[in-house]
Amino acid sequence: MSQKTDQELVRRLAERARRLRVSVLEMIYRAQSGHPGGSLSAAEILVTLYEHELRVDPKNPRWPDRDRFVLAKGHAAPALYVELAERGFFLKSELERFRQIDSILQGHPDMKKTPGVDMSTGSLGQGLSVGIGMALAARLDQKDYHVWALLGDGELDEGQVWEAAAYASFHKLTNITAIVDLNHVQLDGSTREVLAMDPVAEKWRAFGWRVIECDGHSVEELLGSYAAAKGEKSGPTVILARTVKGKGVSFMENNAAWHGAAPTEEQFQQAMVELKQSAAAEQTTKPGRDN
Amino acid sequence: MGITMREAYGRALASLGERDERVVVLDADVSKSTRSVVFLERFPERFFNVGIAEGNMMNIAGGLASCGKIPFVNTFSFLLTLRAGEQLRTGVAYPRLNVKVAGAYIGLSDSFDGATHQDVMDIAVTRAMPNMTVLSLSDHVMAARAVRAAAEFDGPVYLRLHRNETPDLSREEDPFTIGKAVLHRDGSDVTLIPTGIMVGKALEAADLLAKEGISAAVLEIHTIKPIDVEAIVKYADQTGALVTAEEHNILGGLGGAVAEVLGEHRPAVLERVGVADTFAESGAYDALLKKYGLTAEAIVAAARKALARRLTWRSRRRGAHEGRKRCI
Numbered sequence: 001m002s003q004k005t006d007q008e009l010v011r012r013l014a015e016r017a018r019r020l021r022v023s024v025l026e027m028i029y030r031a032q033s034g035h036p037g038g039s040l041s042a043a044e045i046l047v048t049l050y051e052h053e054l055r056v057d058p059k060n061p062r063w064p065d066r067d068r069f070v071l072a073k074g075h076a077a078p079a080l081y082v083e084l085a086e087r088g089f090f091l092k093s094e095l096e097r098f099r100q101i102d103s104i105l106q107g108h109p110d111m112k113k114t115p116g117v118d119m120s121t122g123s124l125g126q127g128l129s130v131g132i133g134m135a136l137a138a139r140l141d142q143k144d145y146h147v148w149a150l151l152g153d154g155e156l157d158e159g160q161v162w163e164a165a166a167y168a169s170f171h172k173l174t175n176i177t178a179i180v181d182l183n184h185v186q187l188d189g190s191t192r193e194v195l196a197m198d199p200v201a202e203k204w205r206a207f208g209w210r211v212i213e214c215d216g217h218s219v220e221e222l223l224g225s226y227a228a229a230k231g232e233k234s235g236p237t238v239i240l241a242r243t244v245k246g247k248g249v250s251f252m253e254n255n256a257a258w259h260g261a262a263p264t265e266e267q268f269q270q271a272m273v274e275l276k277q278s279a280a281a282e283q284t285t286k287p288g289r290d291n
Numbered sequence: 292m293g294i295t296m297r298e299a300y301g302r303a304l305a306s307l308g309e310r311d312e313r314v315v316v317l318d319a320d321v322s323k324s325t326r327s328v329v330f331l332e333r334f335p336e337r338f339f340n341v342g343i344a345e346g347n348m349m350n351i352a353g354g355l356a357s358c359g360k361i362p363f364v365n366t367f368s369f370l371l372t373l374r375a376g377e378q379l380r381t382g383v384a385y386p387r388l389n390v391k392v393a394g395a396y397i398g399l400s401d402s403f404d405g406a407t408h409q410d411v412m413d414i415a416v417t418r419a420m421p422n423m424t425v426l427s428l429s430d431h432v433m434a435a436r437a438v439r440a441a442a443e444f445d446g447p448v449y450l451r452l453h454r455n456e457t458p459d460l461s462r463e464e465d466p467f468t469i470g471k472a473v474l475h476r477d478g479s480d481v482t483l484i485p486t487g488i489m490v491g492k493a494l495e496a497a498d499l500l501a502k503e504g505i506s507a508a509v510l511e512i513h514t515i516k517p518i519d520v521e522a523i524v525k526y527a528d529q530t531g532a533l534v535t536a537e538e539h540n541i542l543g544g545l546g547g548a549v550a551e552v553l554g555e556h557r558p559a560v561l562e563r564v565g566v567a568d569t570f571a572e573s574g575a576y577d578a579l580l581k582k583y584g585l586t587a588e589a590i591v592a593a594a595r596k597a598l599a600r601r602l603t604w605r606s607r608r609r610g611a612h613e614g615r616k617r618c619i
């Protein structure tokens with residue numbers, strides 16, 4: 001990849017993340033229900049995975065050789081759905097039926113209803129274990145697919161996450177990567193108020209994982225982290241992606257009140273204005289754009 | 292209406308805390324949802340937010356109870372009864388520790404979050420646990436009463452709390468006794484036996500049935516365990532046709548409990564209204580209730596069916612008697 005295409009790719013994916021944020025808020029606003037905070041914080045992570053990293057085939061969602069993705073923090077479903085629609089797993093018009101009766105888009109991911117969803121989730125703490133099962137199956141079947149699991153940092157409170165962590169490193173699984181959306185906010189408040197898992201990098205290391213820390217809103221850093229994680233051949237890797245919960249909408253940022261609340265019309269309009277402004281700002285601050 | 296069951300629960304907890312220093316409250320990062328936050332605001336030193344760690348929470352509660360505290364444990368009902376279900380069984384029910392387990396968002400009431408967060412099996416799970424008392428409340432007044440009753444009761448209690456606003460059904464002065472059914476209206480043709488939000492629907496159904504000239508009794512069961520055998524047997528005798536109604540799987544819940552009573556004491560015709568052994572889905576609450584058959588109309592249809600079955604049942608029994616006579 002040349003320097004120039006690289007930059008173009010980064011710019012394109014960053015713009016995609018901004019659009020994903022718009023779509024996510026449209027879905028939650030329309031449904032008057034859903035989880036904006038953790039969907040916005042995971043925007044760049046999902047865009048980089050689905051639009052660059054994952055080997056999937058939207059025409060063949062159950063392709064046995066596909067990479068697997070487990071959204072352990074299932075409440076970020078809107079962000080996942082936007083990406084699945086973007087890749088063509090289903091029509092974008094389905095996004096309008098999010099959380100409505102008879103919809104293929106449930107409040108939390110449902111692998112029986114939504115093409116492209118590899119595992120039903122929504123109850124925190126289980127996703128990494130499921131990912132381990134997929135990684136073990138790849139070993140048995142001698143397949144080269146890679147498994148990705150996206151966890152919340154509040155989710156790390158669950159003991160099961162650490163049971164999974166111990167198991168994966170003990171068995172030297174290298175075909176699974178955990179990503180933690182490290183936004184320091186859970187439902188009742190900040191992780192520092194409820195249950196801080198700090199120092200989180202040391203905890204993962206103590207459990208035998210290689211740790212990569214990066215800016216979870218930097219497309220460049222995320223892409224670099226994925227490549228490094230897959231290059232590791234001695235054991236599992238966790239990417240601790242530093243993020244801001246509610247990223248992109250000033251009044252939602254770092255605010256636990258926006259974990260699971262839908263915006264009013266006024267708030268929605270303001271959010272749209274802010275996200276549009278951020279697009280304009282992007283264009284003026286990136287001088288290389290017309291080169 | 293006015294306030295939700297969970298809000299009434301939170302307030303009742305706070306006033307209980309005022310009267311009894313032994314009361315402590317635990318939550319697993321959903322205190323704003325369960326409304327245990329109301330207690331936190333008054334008594335932060337007696338409130339423990341353990342983070343997203345339900346199993347840990349349940350055993351911590353057991354430890355607190357073993358030292359004389361009265362812990363109220365809070366999170367969504369599916370997490371209390373399933374994720375922390377083994378801790379509840381071995382760490383609370385088995386040693387019969389004085390822990391109160393408040394299951395929030397029961398039934399389909401967390402409608403938009405979908406099947407992962409809904410819970411149609413909590414009654415089945417808790418009912419099968421030895422030493423457990425299981426309370427299923429029908430409105431905010433009763434929820435508050437149940438908090439006090441649970442605190443006064445020595446032993447593990449499971450409380451079933453609804454998420455959304457529900458119609459008012461009881462008054463402050465109504466008695467609430469663990470183990471005692473509540474007769475909302477008497478009737479002679481069929482007995483409707485609802486619990487939770489289905490009480491309101493059963494009362495509506497009784498009105499609809501009255502228009503057809505069918506007299507329906509409405510007997511609310513708020514204590515699923517120990518169940519009021521006497522009242523059920525009495526109404527089996529009085530009507531011979533019964534309909535249970537619950538926001539729960541028809542397997543293992545109130546319908547199952549009543550079937551057990553009838554089978555053992557007074558065989559009678561029984562129809563069960565509830566979720567037909569399926570996971571539901573995301574959607575508006577009323578739309579879900581309709582799609583999954585939790586309506587007054589569904590109760591009316593079940594009552595008609597029970598009455599029709601009672602007729603054929605009785606004539607078949609008569610026929611069997613006569614047939615036997617002829618053979619002799």
Ligand SMILES: Cc1ncc(C[n+]2csc(CCOP(=O)(O)OP(=O)(O)O)c2C)c(N)n1
Nearest residue numbers: 038122123124152153154155185186187320
């Ligand atoms: C086992 C379990 N406990 C509780 C919940 C309710 N819940 C949903 S999201 C959430 C907070 C999650 O925080 P975090 O993992 O940090 O996610 P993020 O900040 O990325 O949204 C909670 C407590 C749940 N879904 N599953």
Ligand SMILES: [Mg+2]
Nearest residue numbers: 153154185186
């Ligand atoms: Mg978080």
